[in-house]
Amino acid sequence: MEALVVGAGVVGLAVARALALRGASVVVAEAAEAIGTGVSARSSEVIHGGMYYPPGSLRARHCVAGRRRLVRFFESHGVPYRLCGKLIVATREEERPALETILSRGVANGVEELALLEGADAIALEPALSCVAALHSPATGIVDSHALMLSLLGDIEDAGGVLALRTPIDAAERRDGGWQVRFGGEAPDVLRVDCLVNAAGLGAQALARRIDGTAPDGVPRQVLAKGSYFGCSGRSAFTRLIYPAPVEGGLGIHLTLDLAGRMRFGPDVEWVERPDYGVDPDRAGLFAAAIRRYWPGLPDGRLVPDYAGIRPKLSGPGEPAADFRIDGPAEHGLPGLVHLFGIESPGLTSALSLAEDVVDRLMAGI
CATH class of the missing domain: 3.30.9.10 (D-Amino Acid Oxidase, subunit A, domain 2)
Structure with missing residues (x-):
């Protein structure tokens, strides 16, 4: 299976790693000149416990499960962290x-x-x-978020995955049982993949609108x-x-x-x-x-x-805090496509758990 993950923040890298570890041939496309320059580079670098979020919500489930996975990952990969409380x-x-x-x-x-x-x-x-x-x-702590992202990238590359920097996505359309993706940037090109993950962070809604078949009312406001x-x-x-x-x-x-x-x-x-x-x-x-x-x-x-x-x-002033939104084939009806919307705090803590959820949705909908 060939997969393209758009966005090389902590969540995009975690998704790409999970795909690569399951045997997929993975490309991570990042519009910027380096990994983790957007939301991931400007957080508190906190490992959240998971007590703020409504029980049963995606935030609650993925924060707690993600934290436990992260601590094991830190220990196995030598990522600097401290559970200071x-x-x-x-x-x-x-x-x-x-x-x-x-x-x-x-x-x-x-x-x-x-x-x-x-x-x-x-x-x-x-x-x-x-x-x-x-x-x-x-159980709350702090981490070197850039060291975390470099370790995720190391696992991706060890599994044969590729990072493509300065590679914005112009458009994608469903064709011949897969996705044909058109790149912009310094070397415009076309890539055909079996599955596509929109983990573009601040650019997720804009990218979703450039993917053929995504209904306008299926893209939440940002x-x-x-x-x-x-x-x-x-x-x-x-x-x-x-x-x-x-x-x-x-x-x-x-x-x-x-x-x-x-x-x-x-x-x-x-x-x-x-x-x-x-x-x-x-x-x-x-x-x-x-x-x-x-x-x-x-x-x-x-x-x-x-x-x-x-x-x-995904929610504004005076509105109840919105949950993470993971839109896979079951939500939008397009095989081999997952959109991640509204992935803010505790996105870093949740990353490894979110990644498994995304891959499960992809596998079920291809």
Whole structure:
């Protein structure tokens, strides 16, 4: 079987690896000049536990299963990571019910070792913290996302797969029992494959519209949420990730750590019309006010603009958070084609589990 995966972010690479390990001849087409330059390059690099998402949802199922697969992958491939744990904190009594809801969801989703702590117990773990209660998730961690993507690519290439950079897809049509794909870029060409996976991230909806046979009403709208991050100079005040109670459109301005121990804060939520990766230094004041709710000791002038990412959401302001969307032959009626829409957080954590789901759908619909 010959397969084309469009998009060399973490999910696209994971899908290509899963196909290659099942014996497919795989090409990964990436429009950019390197792997993982879009959504995957601008995340928090967090290994999520899986407690935020409604039980039975694709996010819940794939986050928990994906995390377990990832940890085994990290160990077998030498990918740098650390399960440092996370505290989701209530800084006011009114936020305590939100923690109880997250705990209930986590238990239903099978997340391990969750514990609801009183404020004093949480502060005993993290003395710089201020809160009235916290939910402790020891299974949460951090990873070097680029090292992960390089390891996925290594497995693809070891299995005979090929990466084609600077290779945008102009169109695809169903022909002779397979897909005929027309490439643009530096070397326009045509490739015939048995199956096609649209893992183009921010470009997934646009690509779907260029694939012949995809019904216009089968392509969901895309809503862009920009999230900025600020770094923090000086020695880290925390050893765990610190998350506030969730806010509309995201998980709130949280504290994450990189593998060197450096603190960074974000993302916030800005609804935008088009990708914009600039970080406005004037947002530091908004960040500082949010951070001081759980870290009152944040010194003045320590926040510095770091980077921004764009999340390809399927729901907008004031709407319930949409689930991942995996549209295979059973959904759109086209053999050998899977679209991935709205793959944002926890996409990195879910990648290996999502990949198996995609391949199963392809195999069932070819």
